[in-house]
Amino acid sequence: MKNILYNIKRNSFVFLSALAIGGLASCSEDFLDVEPEGEPVGEEFFQTPEHALLAVNSIYGNLREWNVSAFAHLAITTIASDNAEKGSVPGDAGFMEEYDNFTLTATEGQLNGYWNGQYQAINLANQVLSNVPLISMDEALKERLLAEAKFFRAYHYFNLVRTFGGVPLRLSVPQPGQQEDPATLNLPRASREEVYAQIVQDLTEASQVLPATYPAAERGRATKGAALGMLAKVQLYQENWQEVVNLANQVEGLGYTLAEDYYSIFRIAGEHNAESIFEIEAQTIPGNCSASNSQWAEVQGVRGQFGWGFVEPTEDLVNAFEEGDERLDATILFRGETTPEGDVITEAAPNPRYNQKAYVPSFVTNECGYAKDQNIRILRFAEVLLMRAEAANELGDTQQALDDLNRVRVRAGLEPIESASQEELRQIIWHERRVELALENGDRFFDLVRQGRAAEVLQAHGKQFTPGKNELFPIPQQQIILSNGILTQNPGY
Numbered sequence: 001m002k003n004i005l006y007n008i009k010r011n012s013f014v015f016l017s018a019l020a021i022g023g024l025a026s027c028s029e030d031f032l033d034v035e036p037e038g039e040p041v042g043e044e045f046f047q048t049p050e051h052a053l054l055a056v057n058s059i060y061g062n063l064r065e066w067n068v069s070a071f072a073h074l075a076i077t078t079i080a081s082d083n084a085e086k087g088s089v090p091g092d093a094g095f096m097e098e099y100d101n102f103t104l105t106a107t108e109g110q111l112n113g114y115w116n117g118q119y120q121a122i123n124l125a126n127q128v129l130s131n132v133p134l135i136s137m138d139e140a141l142k143e144r145l146l147a148e149a150k151f152f153r154a155y156h157y158f159n160l161v162r163t164f165g166g167v168p169l170r171l172s173v174p175q176p177g178q179q180e181d182p183a184t185l186n187l188p189r190a191s192r193e194e195v196y197a198q199i200v201q202d203l204t205e206a207s208q209v210l211p212a213t214y215p216a217a218e219r220g221r222a223t224k225g226a227a228l229g230m231l232a233k234v235q236l237y238q239e240n241w242q243e244v245v246n247l248a249n250q251v252e253g254l255g256y257t258l259a260e261d262y263y264s265i266f267r268i269a270g271e272h273n274a275e276s277i278f279e280i281e282a283q284t285i286p287g288n289c290s291a292s293n294s295q296w297a298e299v300q301g302v303r304g305q306f307g308w309g310f311v312e313p314t315e316d317l318v319n320a321f322e323e324g325d326e327r328l329d330a331t332i333l334f335r336g337e338t339t340p341e342g343d344v345i346t347e348a349a350p351n352p353r354y355n356q357k358a359y360v361p362s363f364v365t366n367e368c369g370y371a372k373d374q375n376i377r378i379l380r381f382a383e384v385l386l387m388r389a390e391a392a393n394e395l396g397d398t399q400q401a402l403d404d405l406n407r408v409r410v411r412a413g414l415e416p417i418e419s420a421s422q423e424e425l426r427q428i429i430w431h432e433r434r435v436e437l438a439l440e441n442g443d444r445f446f447d448l449v450r451q452g453r454a455a456e457v458l459q460a461h462g463k464q465f466t467p468g469k470n471e472l473f474p475i476p477q478q479q480i481i482l483s484n485g486i487l488t489q490n491p492g493y
Helices: 049-062 071-079 094-101 109-134 139-164 192-207 224-237 241-252 296-300 315-320 327-331 381-394 398-411 422-437 444-450 454-460 477-482
Strands: 003-006 013-016 084-087 276-280 310-313 332-334 353-355 376-380
Touching (some): 071 296, 084 094, 139 192, 139 224, 192 224, 224 276, 224 444, 381 398, 381 422
Antiparallel strands (some): 332 353
């Protein structure tokens, strides 16, 4: 079976197979600047430090792959929530309506794409973790590369466990020239608890090795702060409140602060600002658009003017912003408005609202298509503050909760909350998390589920959400078939 290895950040392909032969694409000084064309490689791969770097960099490239960052991701994480509807025009990608309305079945294709995209990344991480330890190279660099692979294996399992519940837990691959153990070819689903335990272990081990910062040429790699911040989120979803507080304290100790201007965070010039903890890098190669495949922003751009027009923000989301909240204009792009950069959004746009966090001004041109260089913001310090606020409130530390909450609110131009009961503060923090992170990192649907109010909120929004069923998405039927029935389906599908 072939394993697809992405060639660093800009997604060209290198195929790894025990039967393949060939050479290795060269790696430049900057891990974002590499030769776009890979060549088939075989058993001679995973022999040199350059091989180790290329293998790890391939995991970064996979983050922008279509199944990981575009339709499937947006359908599951955002269109299924109360923050957005399908958008675009009637008849275009009508299958996305099934996520909007919760009418999808296990045969819907985006589910299988999402599953494959996440497991492709896990496979790439496992290739590193199984093979790089055998390479003779600088030990400090080796340990860092292994930590990066653990970070991403945890990140992708976190995506899977929130979407499907317990999933097969694959933690290794055969080394070149070795045969796969038949016992590991067709794994059953691990429990939700087992998957979370592995995620915690990987992130904990990664955080102990990853550096706090990198040289400018390697900006965008996973850091200590990224591992600690992601671990805090994982603990939040398990309601391990004291762990969330402890981890958030460690993240803050690394020197992250809130950016002064919320709108600037989501412009290309605002990438890797003072509060950025982890972003998915997007950078095109002039003259080689086939290796430049990030379509997260293009899919959401104003239809007929910039992009495809999917992921239409709901009126309910618009109304969720308080009067005077500066985040509204930074989050929602309205038909007919003029942006701060001078673009007039056409009145002929088919939808009244679009995701402004995915907007790139028209004067930022790119031969490879609209917004191909727009990074995807995955984790910011503002979210860490809101996680600590939520955890502190659950622990009865009202002052800490208010302090963290108000740092985020005041940055948005709002008055601080002076006092509230624990239940009132819980609702306020949940609301603040919604408007701060709206249309950004894909947490809204999963937040509603973990908060135990998905049915209440989504049914009120007109969605056909069935409690006891739709908290999880169906295991793709294609995967059940391929497993010869070893994989079991989620209840209700």
